[in-house]
Amino acid sequence: MRPVLLAGHERALTQIRYNLDGDLIFSTAKDQHICAWYAHNGERLGTYHGHVGAIWTVDVDPTSTMIASGSADNTMRLWDVKTGKNLKTWEFPTAVKRVEFNEDGTKLLGVTEKRMGYLSNIVVVDINPDVNAEQSDEKILTIVCDESKATVAGWSYLSKFIIAGHEDGSVSQYDAKNGDLLYNVSVHELNTPVTDLQWSNDRTYFITASKDKTAKLITAKDLEVLKTYVSDTPLNSAAITPKKDFVILGGGQAAMDVTTTSARQGKFEARFYHKIFEDEIGRVRGHFGPLNTVAADPTGKGYASGGEDGYVRVHMFDKGYFDFMYEVERDRQNRL
Amino acid sequence: MATTTKRHDWADDEDVDEVSTDLPPPQTLTNKDGTKTIISYRYNDEGQKVKTTRRVRYITHTEKVNPRVAERKAWGKFGDSARDPAGPAPDTTTVGENIIFRPSVNWRKDQKEEDKDPNAQAMKDKLKDKKVKCRICNGEHFTARCPYKDTMAPADEAAAAAADLAGGMGDEPAAPAAGGVGAKKGSYVPPALRGDRAGTAAGERLGSKFGERDDLATLRVTNVSEMAEEQELRDMFERFGRVTRVFLAKDRETGLAKGFAFISFADREDAVKACNKMDGFGFKHLILRVEFAKKAA
Numbered sequence: 001m002r003p004v005l006l007a008g009h010e011r012a013l014t015q016i017r018y019n020l021d022g023d024l025i026f027s028t029a030k031d032q033h034i035c036a037w038y039a040h041n042g043e044r045l046g047t048y049h050g051h052v053g054a055i056w057t058v059d060v061d062p063t064s065t066m067i068a069s070g071s072a073d074n075t076m077r078l079w080d081v082k083t084g085k086n087l088k089t090w091e092f093p094t095a096v097k098r099v100e101f102n103e104d105g106t107k108l109l110g111v112t113e114k115r116m117g118y119l120s121n122i123v124v125v126d127i128n129p130d131v132n133a134e135q136s137d138e139k140i141l142t143i144v145c146d147e148s149k150a151t152v153a154g155w156s157y158l159s160k161f162i163i164a165g166h167e168d169g170s171v172s173q174y175d176a177k178n179g180d181l182l183y184n185v186s187v188h189e190l191n192t193p194v195t196d197l198q199w200s201n202d203r204t205y206f207i208t209a210s211k212d213k214t215a216k217l218i219t220a221k222d223l224e225v226l227k228t229y230v231s232d233t234p235l236n237s238a239a240i241t242p243k244k245d246f247v248i249l250g251g252g253q254a255a256m257d258v259t260t261t262s263a264r265q266g267k268f269e270a271r272f273y274h275k276i277f278e279d280e281i282g283r284v285r286g287h288f289g290p291l292n293t294v295a296a297d298p299t300g301k302g303y304a305s306g307g308e309d310g311y312v313r314v315h316m317f318d319k320g321y322f323d324f325m326y327e328v329e330r331d332r333q334n335r336l
Numbered sequence: 337m338a339t340t341t342k343r344h345d346w347a348d349d350e351d352v353d354e355v356s357t358d359l360p361p362p363q364t365l366t367n368k369d370g371t372k373t374i375i376s377y378r379y380n381d382e383g384q385k386v387k388t389t390r391r392v393r394y395i396t397h398t399e400k401v402n403p404r405v406a407e408r409k410a411w412g413k414f415g416d417s418a419r420d421p422a423g424p425a426p427d428t429t430t431v432g433e434n435i436i437f438r439p440s441v442n443w444r445k446d447q448k449e450e451d452k453d454p455n456a457q458a459m460k461d462k463l464k465d466k467k468v469k470c471r472i473c474n475g476e477h478f479t480a481r482c483p484y485k486d487t488m489a490p491a492d493e494a495a496a497a498a499a500d501l502a503g504g505m506g507d508e509p510a511a512p513a514a515g516g517v518g519a520k521k522g523s524y525v526p527p528a529l530r531g532d533r534a535g536t537a538a539g540e541r542l543g544s545k546f547g548e549r550d551d552l553a554t555l556r557v558t559n560v561s562e563m564a565e566e567q568e569l570r571d572m573f574e575r576f577g578r579v580t581r582v583f584l585a586k587d588r589e590t591g592l593a594k595g596f597a598f599i600s601f602a603d604r605e606d607a608v609k610a611c612n613k614m615d616g617f618g619f620k621h622l623i624l625r626v627e628f629a630k631k632a633a
Binding site: 008043063279315 | 414
């Protein structure tokens with residue numbers, strides 16, 4: 001496969017998201033704009049300007065009409081995908097580290113940083129799906145994470161729960177209606193932050209990546225750890241691939257240690273694991289810095305990775321990827 | 337369902353403004369196999385007329401997409417890309433080098449084996465404190481840099497092999513281990529360990545420089561005149577049989593012969609004959625001394 005390199009950012013990538021149809025890619029970096037790209041050829045559709053700090057996160061609503069972003073300038077913003085217009089700005093006392101729309105695009109959550117005496121909060125706002133409508137200022141729910149700050153969060157199936165990953169390596173489940181803490185389970189090693197949380201297609205389970213060098217597949221309903229993927233490097237991101245039962249992990253040693261080692265030792269590769277058998281089945285090299293974010297195309301045709309090197313690499317899978325099967329999988333297919 | 341066809345690519349655009357009137361108009365011919373031949377003319381930087389012939393096959397790639405996706409493809413660009421033409425802009429979008437990605441069950445196992453390969457690791461450890469040793473004079477330099485390399489034959493092969501053993505490559509538990517090294521894919525195997533070396537007789541190792549010279553059919557000729565030429569030597573020795581190689585040592589600066597030469601025969605019988613006949617032969621006011629480059633061992 002020939003990856004397409006997108007050089008729209010001057011600084012380290014922070015998050016990449018595909019839209020639901022898999023034709024657009026949104027990328028954010030520590031420079032102060034969001035880029036939108038066509039996934040099929042890497043053409044840049046446009047950039048979104050307005051933030052005045054590093055942008056940590058981006059998410060797109062299910063109809064691809066609006067995107068939300070969170071930044072170190074203490075704001076969460078809503079944008080019109082088509083024109084790049086800033087539709088709404090919500091102000092917070094600290095930086096916004098994570099945003100995510102719920103399944104039907106009517107609610108948006110934001111995770112704020114713990115800093116300057118403020119605790120980390122998970123804030124929910126209502127979204128009017130109409131682009132031209134006025135968006136409400138009101139925060140319909142605020143969950144205060146007083147034990148350990150939340151680093152990532154997302155909406156489960158039917159917007160029933162809010163799942164959050166914490167700095168201490170635990171994952172909690174909150175009731176999305178009233179914000180009650182239902183469960184808190186330590187899934188990763190103590191005090192290794194959960195760095196990413198991405199959902200399966202139906203949002204019944206999710207994958208977490210952590211600095212403890214493992215990624216875990218966890219159910220949304222009772223936070224049961226289904227699978228553990230062990231790697232040899234701190235992980236920054238993990239994604240579940242549709243169509244094939246794989247997961248993609250991205251990581252690499254911390255950016256500050258990079259100059260002291262060779263690119264090979266830095267382990268700047270996307271790692272593919274079999275989702276069920278937990279075996280590593282291959283790696284894709286290319287970045288010359290740690291991978292900060294990976295995203296799988298919802299149509300299953302490819303994936304994109306963003307690194308500390310400032311590049312987004314969009315990959316379209318070859319036939320060999322789709323043909324790969326375990327012996328038992330092949331047997332089963334032949335019997336059917 | 338809406339359909340989209342491949343957009344016109346900027347790379348296909350021709351530089352129209354460079355075509356002046358006295359150039360023949362570009363021609364487009366349609367070939368039988370469905371390709372097109374485009375012949376165009378232009379002037380290059382030095383004012384020379386250049387004819388360019390290109391064969392192009394156009395493939396219309398039709399893709400059925402969701403109508404929402406098709407609508408989005410027609411959107412205008414905005415922000416920093418507002419002034420970009422249609423199609424990927426070369427400053428933001430480039431195509432990377434090809435990456436071969438084939439998922440494999442054994443991926444991790446292969447990698448692990450390589451990491452754990454005891455031979456490779458043992459070799460590394462042993463080579464760590466191994467010093468460079470000249471095969472000719474046993475000094476601490478590469479053989480190629482030996483000051484005596486033109487005047488002395490290499491030290492006895494058997495002795496060298498023994499030195500290698502002492503140096504550490506050879507003290508694997510048994511010969512099959514060496515074979516195992518050769519069989520391991522991907523890891524570097526020094527030439528000396530390639531193939532089943534343990535069972536190989538000296539004569540069977542072809543290709544290596546010394547291997548050939550030490551072949552039993554090589555003569556060392558000394559006391560050769562400064563004026564001698566390789567061809568003269570070849571003519572003289574060709575009388576006894578087929579000569580495969582003549583090496584006459586010459587001074588790099590003056591081009592004069594240094595006084596010794598090596599003659600390799602295809603057949604050892606011929607070499608023996610030549611050795612007997614030519615030893616003591618008068619050649620250009622000097623008496624040649626001919627002996628076997630290496631005593632038959």
